[in-house]
Amino acid sequence: MLGLESWNLGSYISYILPFLFFFLLLFLLLVVRLDGLGSNIWTLQSCPIDLTGKTAVVTGANSGIGKAVSCELARRGARVVLACRNLIQGQKALSDIQKATGSKELLLREVDLSSLASIHNFSQKLLQEEPRIHLLVNNAGSTGLPPRKLTSDGLELTFMTNYLGHFFLTNLLLKCLHRAGSARVVNVTSFRQQHGFVDEQHLVGAGDPFTKSMAYDCSKLMLISFTVELARRLQGTGVTANSVEPGVVKTSIMRNYPWQFRAIFWLLSIFIRTPKQGAVPVLYLCLAEELDGISGKFFNSKCKLALPAKSAQDSQVTHSLWNTSARLTNLEKWTKKE
Numbered sequence: 001m002l003g004l005e006s007w008n009l010g011s012y013i014s015y016i017l018p019f020l021f022f023f024l025l026l027f028l029l030l031v032v033r034l035d036g037l038g039s040n041i042w043t044l045q046s047c048p049i050d051l052t053g054k055t056a057v058v059t060g061a062n063s064g065i066g067k068a069v070s071c072e073l074a075r076r077g078a079r080v081v082l083a084c085r086n087l088i089q090g091q092k093a094l095s096d097i098q099k100a101t102g103s104k105e106l107l108l109r110e111v112d113l114s115s116l117a118s119i120h121n122f123s124q125k126l127l128q129e130e131p132r133i134h135l136l137v138n139n140a141g142s143t144g145l146p147p148r149k150l151t152s153d154g155l156e157l158t159f160m161t162n163y164l165g166h167f168f169l170t171n172l173l174l175k176c177l178h179r180a181g182s183a184r185v186v187n188v189t190s191f192r193q194q195h196g197f198v199d200e201q202h203l204v205g206a207g208d209p210f211t212k213s214m215a216y217d218c219s220k221l222m223l224i225s226f227t228v229e230l231a232r233r234l235q236g237t238g239v240t241a242n243s244v245e246p247g248v249v250k251t252s253i254m255r256n257y258p259w260q261f262r263a264i265f266w267l268l269s270i271f272i273r274t275p276k277q278g279a280v281p282v283l284y285l286c287l288a289e290e291l292d293g294i295s296g297k298f299f300n301s302k303c304k305l306a307l308p309a310k311s312a313q314d315s316q317v318t319h320s321l322w323n324t325s326a327r328l329t330n331l332e333k334w335t336k337k338e
């Protein structure tokens with residue numbers, strides 16, 4: 001009798017536990033989602049800014065957050081340069097944005113951020129076509145790339161794509177940003193930056209530790225470090241630079257990971273931000289009037305000022321990273337050519 005009762009209790013518990021666990025998980029995820037989505041202090045609806053007559057450049061504009069950002073900028077009247085490495089996907093994005101906004105001010109231009117020559121070609125054309133750039137959104141990024149893979153320039157692929165490419169591009173476009181009188185550079189980084197650290201050896205595929213995700217985390221922290229130093233160098237010019245993390249967003253960002261990771265990301269996707277929602281913090285940095293004159297700062301996915309990982313706050317580190325990046329990209333040589 002006693003044995004039967006304890007069996008009943010045991011089987012009852014083993015039935016109920018998975019359900020309890022499931023509902024607890026659901027509840028936690030809902031709380032996280034509400035916390036992550038509901039408490040933005042800034043909304044697009046509350047921002048009346050019109051961008052007619054302004055020019056914006058968005059890298060990685062053919063998908064995810066970049067496409068959503070480009071769409072909103074076009075909706076507000078900006079001339080938007082969609083800077084994409086894949087012109088077929090870029091053309092598709094351009095048509096979608098045109099359909100959604102009716103904009104006739106969309107341009108598609110090719111740039112591969114993992115190649116110095118491609119970035120240089122892109123910026124040369126842009127310098128001729130667009131005398132003034134009011135907004136540069138350095139959004140393109142990739143994770144899950146093979147670590148320590150070197151590009152034809154001898155630079156590490158993840159660091160080149162996520163950080164060095166944007167360092168180089170921004171410097172080549174400075175003339176157009178200055179000419180605009182008042183301009184903003186917005187660097188899209190990641191919450192993963194808090195797990196990163198700055199090791200300049202990473203830029204050439206050396207240094208440790210070096211896994212796919214560590215390379216991503218460190219490259220995103222370098223992008224913040226770059227923002228801080230860029231802002232310092234641009235003080236008093238009317239050009240500001242800030243960085244932002246968009247939260248966890250349902251995009252193609254996991255495309256280079258094995259299917260198991262993609263499956264988990266897909267399953268969780270009902271609890272995370274859509275590209276349109278993920279674009280909001282980025283658009284906050286592009287549009288909010290309260291950020292006029294604010295520079296060198298890092299914002300979290302709730303549009304709130306935050307502190308990045310320590311090395312991006314150390315002026316010796318940011319200064320040294322800038323010099324190493326300028327040397328590795330041959331910045332002086334390329335800018336002298338112009």
Ligand SMILES: NC(=O)c1ccc[n+]([C@@H]2O[C@H](COP(=O)([O-])OP(=O)(O)OC[C@H]3O[C@@H](n4cnc5c(N)ncnc54)[C@H](OP(=O)(O)O)[C@@H]3O)[C@@H](O)[C@H]2O)c1
Pocket residue numbers: 059060061062063064065066084085086089111112113114139140141142161188189190191245246247248249250251252253254
């Ligand atoms: N989704 C998230 O949860 C999340 C979280 C934190 C931060 N972020 C950041 O948000 C940004 C946008 O990512 P997403 O989530 O919107 O992902 P996505 O849909 O994969 O978009 C990434 C974009 O970057 C472009 N790109 C990648 N490598 C490039 C290269 N070498 N040259 C030029 N363009 C390149 C891609 O172009 P192709 O289509 O040609 O590959 C694509 O347009 C990234 O910087 C990412 O790190 C995303």
